[in-house]
Amino acid sequence: xKDIRLMKGNExxxxxxxxxxxxxxxxxxxxxxxxxxxxxxxxxxxxxxxxIVLQAESEIASIHMVYGGAGCGKxxxxxxxxxxxxxxxxxxxxxxxxxxxxxxxxVVRGGPGLGTIQPSQSDYxxxxxxxxxxxxxMIVLAPASVQEMYDFAxxxxxxxxxxxxxxxxxxxxxxxxxxxKVELDEQVPRLTDEEIAIKYPWATLxxxxxxxxxxxxxxxxxxxxxxxxNIHLQEKFRHIEQTEVRFESxxxxxxxxxxVAYGSSARVCQKAIQLGRAKGIKVGLLRPITLFxxxxxxIARLSKQVKGILSVEMSAGQMVEDVRLAANGAVPVEHYGRxxxxxxAPDEVLNVLEEKFIAKNNHGRSAN
Amino acid sequence: MEDQLTKEFICQPENxxxxxxxxxxxxxxxxxxxxxxxxxxxxxxxxIEEMGLQENxxxxxxxxxxxxxxxxxxIDMQQAAHGRAPAVATGIKRLFPNKTVFTYQGDGDLxxxxxxxxxxxxxxxxxxxxxxxxxxxxxMTGGQxxxxxxxxxxxxxxxxxxxxxxxxxxxKITELVAQLxxxxxxxxxxxHTPANVRKAKKAIEKAISYQKxxxxxxxxxxVSNCNSGWKMTPLDSNVWMExxxxxxxxxxxxxxxx
Amino acid sequence: MTEEIxxxxxxxxxxxxxxxxxxxxxxxxxxxxxxxxxxGPEMRGGTANVTVIISDxxxxxxxLNQFDTAIILNQQSMDKFEKTVKKGGVLIYDPNGITHHPxxxxxxxxxxxxxxxxxxxxxxxxxxxxxxxxxxxxxPVVDPEYIHKGLEKSLPARHHHTIPDNENAIAKxxxxxxxxxxxx
Numbered sequence: 001x002k003d004i005r006l007m008k009g010n011e012x013x014x015x016x017x018x019x020x021x022x023x024x025x026x027x028x029x030x031x032x033x034x035x036x037x038x039x040x041x042x043x044x045x046x047x048x049x050x051x052i053v054l055q056a057e058s059e060i061a062s063i064h065m066v067y068g069g070a071g072c073g074k075x076x077x078x079x080x081x082x083x084x085x086x087x088x089x090x091x092x093x094x095x096x097x098x099x100x101x102x103x104x105x106x107v108v109r110g111g112p113g114l115g116t117i118q119p120s121q122s123d124y125x126x127x128x129x130x131x132x133x134x135x136x137x138m139i140v141l142a143p144a145s146v147q148e149m150y151d152f153a154x155x156x157x158x159x160x161x162x163x164x165x166x167x168x169x170x171x172x173x174x175x176x177x178x179x180x181k182v183e184l185d186e187q188v189p190r191l192t193d194e195e196i197a198i199k200y201p202w203a204t205l206x207x208x209x210x211x212x213x214x215x216x217x218x219x220x221x222x223x224x225x226x227x228x229x230n231i232h233l234q235e236k237f238r239h240i241e242q243t244e245v246r247f248e249s250x251x252x253x254x255x256x257x258x259x260v261a262y263g264s265s266a267r268v269c270q271k272a273i274q275l276g277r278a279k280g281i282k283v284g285l286l287r288p289i290t291l292f293x294x295x296x297x298x299i300a301r302l303s304k305q306v307k308g309i310l311s312v313e314m315s316a317g318q319m320v321e322d323v324r325l326a327a328n329g330a331v332p333v334e335h336y337g338r339x340x341x342x343x344x345a346p347d348e349v350l351n352v353l354e355e356k357f358i359a360k361n362n363h364g365r366s367a368n
Numbered sequence: 369m370e371d372q373l374t375k376e377f378i379c380q381p382e383n384x385x386x387x388x389x390x391x392x393x394x395x396x397x398x399x400x401x402x403x404x405x406x407x408x409x410x411x412x413x414x415x416i417e418e419m420g421l422q423e424n425x426x427x428x429x430x431x432x433x434x435x436x437x438x439x440x441x442x443i444d445m446q447q448a449a450h451g452r453a454p455a456v457a458t459g460i461k462r463l464f465p466n467k468t469v470f471t472y473q474g475d476g477d478l479x480x481x482x483x484x485x486x487x488x489x490x491x492x493x494x495x496x497x498x499x500x501x502x503x504x505x506x507x508m509t510g511g512q513x514x515x516x517x518x519x520x521x522x523x524x525x526x527x528x529x530x531x532x533x534x535x536x537x538x539x540k541i542t543e544l545v546a547q548l549x550x551x552x553x554x555x556x557x558x559x560h561t562p563a564n565v566r567k568a569k570k571a572i573e574k575a576i577s578y579q580k581x582x583x584x585x586x587x588x589x590x591v592s593n594c595n596s597g598w599k600m601t602p603l604d605s606n607v608w609m610e611x612x613x614x615x616x617x618x619x620x621x622x623x624x625x626x
Numbered sequence: 627m628t629e630e631i632x633x634x635x636x637x638x639x640x641x642x643x644x645x646x647x648x649x650x651x652x653x654x655x656x657x658x659x660x661x662x663x664x665x666g667p668e669m670r671g672g673t674a675n676v677t678v679i680i681s682d683x684x685x686x687x688x689x690l691n692q693f694d695t696a697i698i699l700n701q702q703s704m705d706k707f708e709k710t711v712k713k714g715g716v717l718i719y720d721p722n723g724i725t726h727h728p729x730x731x732x733x734x735x736x737x738x739x740x741x742x743x744x745x746x747x748x749x750x751x752x753x754x755x756x757x758x759x760x761x762x763x764x765x766p767v768v769d770p771e772y773i774h775k776g777l778e779k780s781l782p783a784r785h786h787h788t789i790p791d792n793e794n795a796i797a798k799x800x801x802x803x804x805x806x807x808x809x810x
Contacts, residue, residue: 006646006653006661006779024463032665052462056455057488064452064485068459071446072426076459094449117665178688179646179661181653193464204444204460206424206467215438217429217447270686345691 003184009149009175010035012182013079013105016153018045021188022103023074024052026065028084031117032173033107036079049190059084063091070100071216073196073203075157079105081173082123083114085131092166093132097218099233101160103153104138104168107176110314110341118341119173119264124318127170128291135230137237138166139244140291142262146180148289154188161200163240170291172314174264174343246289247298251277255284257357258302260323261312262288264343269312271346276353283353291319299326308357309333312349314342332357389414391422391442398436402602404592405433407559408501409440411569412472415576416443425468426460428453430482432474433507451482454489457496468579470497475516476506479541483515486541493550493584497575500542500587503594504613511597515539518616523597538616542589546623552584554623558591560606564619571621583625591617627682629767630690633757634675634707635699640754643780644697645676647758651768651776652680660688673702680767695765697757701725714809718760728807735807736764743802751788752795759799 007015014036017025022045027037037055045051056062062078069076080088085106095102106127110120125131127140139159141152149171156167197205207213220226248266251273252258259269266287276283286302288295303309309331311320320335327333336352338344391413399405416425422443429437431450438445448456453471461469478486478500489496505523506512512525516538520529530538546554553575557568568590575586591613595605631648635641642663649661662677677693679685696707698719704726711717711733719728722741740756762768768776773796777789 004653006650006659024459026459054458054462056458057484060452061455061458061485061488064449064455065459065462067448067452068428068446068456068461069463070459071456072460072463074463076463090449091452173665174662174689177663177665179649179659180685180688181659204426204446205464206422206426207442207444208423213438213442214444215447216445217438219435219447264689268687268689271690272687274686343689345689346687347691 005182005184006179007146007150007182008035008177008179009143009146009171010107010177011039012146012150013153013169014039015043015184016150017077017103018043018049018051019185019187020154020157021049021075021190022051022077022153022157023190024054024065024069024076025078026054026056026062026069026076027078028056028059028062028080030059030081030084032109032119032176033079033081033105035176036105049187051190059087060091063088063095066102067091067095067098067100070095070102071098071204073200073205075103075161075190077103077105079107081107081109082111082120085123085126089126089132092138093134093136094218095166096132096136096138096233097134098216099164100166100216101157101164102166103156103160104166106168106170108170108172110339116341117173119175119314119343120339120341121172121263121265121314122316122318122339123170124291124313124315127168128294128322136233137240137292138168139163139240139293140168140170142170142289142291143175144263144266144287146175146178147182149175150182150184159244163236165236165240170263172264173341241293244290245293245295245297247295248287248289249298250285250287252284252286252302254282255302255305256307257281257283257353258306258309259283259285259312259349259353260288260299260309260319261285262291262319265312265314268344268346268349272349272353275346276350281350281354281358294322294326296322296326299323300328300330303327303330306331308353310349310353310356311335312344313337314344315339389417391417393440393442395439397440399433400596402593402595402605403433404503404559404590405501407565408499408568408590408592409437411559411565411572412470412499413441415569415572416468419573419576421468421576424466425470426464428457428460428469428471430471430473430477432477434472434474434501435508437472451477451480452485453477454482454485454494454496454498458489458492458494461494461496465495465582468497468576470499470576472499473501474507475500475502475504475514479515479539483541487545487548490545490585490587491548491550493552495579495582496585497572497579498585498587499572500589501592502589502617503592503597504538505594505597507594507597511594511599515541516617518612540617542587542617542622545587550584551587551623553578553586553621553625555587555621556589556591556617556619558609558614558619560593560609578625589617591619627767629680629695629765630693631678631680631695631697631761632675632693632707632710633678633697633699634673634703637672637674639674639699641674641699642676644754644758645678646780647773647776648678648680648768650780651773654775654779655768655772657682657768658685660685662688673700675703675707695761697761699757704728716764718757718764718803720757731807732809734805734809736760736803737806738799738803740799740802743798747795749791752791755792755795756799756802759796760803762796763800763803
């Protein structure tokens with residue numbers, strides 16, 4: 001029988017990581033994601049699978065505990081919300097520089113500063129363009145449902161170890177706090193120490209006499225060597241761009257207008273599409289599931305089909321830059337967003353689409 | 369006779385009185401001649417080798433002069449961000465409770481930028497060993513003021529001497545962590561004379577042994593010299609250390625198992 | 627069938643848990659459900675509200691600004707949510723503490739004197755179940771047997787002995803809900 005439960009997004013990803021064979025979680029409370037740590041503490045994963053859960057003294061400590069565990073080839077993770085993720089940027093850059101796989105969750109709240117605890121998508125640049133120092137990318141997964149919060153735990157660890165990269169699940173307060181049905185799957189067994197030694201020969205597990213010592217470091221003072229390391233990283237990111245793009249199309253086949261939105265905003269746009277279609281407006285949705293790598297080619301393709309693209313995000317206009325790069329001038333691209341923790345309403349989004357593209361046409365001006 | 373004073377002639381097994389531990393690599397130490405780091409590295413690696421722990425040990429290097437400790441220690445190592453070594457070591461130890469895990473940190477790393485990580489790892493009683501080399505100065509970046517710089521001491525960022533009124537007081541972090549419930553053995557040593565080297569090695573041995581018994585965090589401070597940063601000859605720096613550092617940072621055990 | 631509901635009142639009135647029981651019950655009846663709370667400091671004493679959607683189809687936006695039904699339990703929520711009821715929709719409120727009653731004439735309005743009834747019963751805890759009963763009388767979106775299962779699922783085992791009291795309160799709520807203004 002299927003195991004279906006009603007869960008909060010934060011609880012779903014906590015259950016997801018246990019079942020994905022996670023070895024360790026290190027985190028620090030912050031609204032609106034504290035349920036992750038609370039759920040893990042309550043559900044005693046150490047008894048279920050041997051997974052370790054530790055409340056650290058800060059987000060800084062959390063991310064460096066992740067670094068230590070990841071350097072040993074373990075499946076480790078942390079979670080936080082925007083201000084905490086800002087604190088972690090040092091550690092994330094070190095994880096990038098050492099190519100250590102890990103899972104990071106940002107349940108985004110409005111900023112800047114202490115901001116608000118309400119949902120926002122204003123950390124897109126930080127997640128997608130590299131929030132810490134240096135040239136690096138993370139794989140960024142954007143869940144739009146509680147089920148995806150659950151699913152991206154396992155997917156996140158798989159991608160992290162496949163590419164030796166950090167995977168960030170970029171959620172928001174709405175997805176974290178809402179409850180929906182979740183279908184749970186079987187427990188993935190945690191790797192044994194012997195399996196880790198074989199699968200991840202780079203891991204620091206103690207030096208046997210049969211191999212050279214393993215060193216986890218991002219330091220190389222020789223610029224020639226450091227450039228080589230950077231070129232290697234860039235080649236990896238290009239490979240990920242070729243192979244790991246994920247997106248969902250909703251009513252795009254006959255679409256004359258297109259929403260591009262991820263996470264909570266994508267859900268709002270789906271409702272806006274229902275309202276719009278009821279009025280005879282042929283509008284569809286392209287929902288990026290990976291924000292890096294970005295579905296650039298699919299947006300480029302659709303930009304030749306539609307008359308206008310509206311990028312909808314709970315920010316002042318961050319993802320819209322990537323939509324514009326993808327459309328590359330083929331079609332007008334506009335942005336609509338609410339700020340500071342406000343979620344736009346479906347009819348509000350539809351109105352903006354009509355104002356920006358359709359009303360214009362009615363006044364005899366071409367949107368093209 | 370002089371012709372026979374070659375390396376090949378002298379280095380015969382029957383002449384062997386001392387052998388360098390195999391857990392130090394062939395790499396030439398990058399530390400300044402006269403610096404205590406080399407001796408501290410050697411003692412730590414000797415203890416790991418003598419206790420047969422090479423295959424089971426993971427070390428964490430800091431940011432500071434010993435940032436490249438992994439170039440010299442022939443064991444698996446991770447290099448941590450500045451001050452974060454106790455958090456990194458916590459991550460390793462929690463996931464591999466049976467491994468021997470140590471951090472090797474300087475005073476800027478451990479007692480300034482990493483104060484939070486140091487105190488909380490100590491307070492949680494992580495079963496790790498912290499080797500803390502305190503020379504009262506930031507050596508690697510060129511001799512700036514450290515949290516442990518003595519009052520009146522001149523550095524690149526306190527060129528007229530540390531003025532406690534505006535720059536605060538030297539931090540006795542070792543005494544501080546000794547107060548915490550999670551620390552098991554806290555001691556202060558030095559490596560500037562053969563007698564002190566022997567004592568320091570004993571202290572490191574104890575600290576690693578207690579880790580094997582899951583007793584909590586063991587903290588070994590080594591008060592050391594920085595002849596370059598202090599702008600002295602190595603010999604003068606050792607005298608200065610005895611006359612100025614030791615009165616403020618007295619050697620000996622601070623917390624011993626009951 | 628899609629029913630989009632806002633439940634709004636004070637923290638402590640059981641707003642969120644009523645929504646949770648409704649969502650669990652819908653799930654037990656194999657429907658699609660979502661439960662989207664207001665969250666944060668307002669949960670601890672201030673206003674609280676939750677959007678619950680129960681549907682036979684995949685749910686698009688869990689966040690809405692128009693509702694089929696608004697269940698309103700204090701004046702602040704009345705001021706905020708009366709206008710969000712869809713034309714022809716339903717507004718249910720407890721008149722206790724309401725100074726400005728709803729004035730719309732394009733929706734159906736009902737009252738349920740749940741505060742008084744709970745006081746009569748001497749159990750403030752069943753207040754939200756009286757309200758839930760009133761809602762289910764008007765919008766039977768979930769069958770009673772699944773409400774029972776929803777209670778079992780959403781209440782911790784140590785509170786399972788209260789299920790009969792809760793179900794009695796739901797039945798009572800169905801009795802005491804009164805029309806205040808009805809469309810023709």
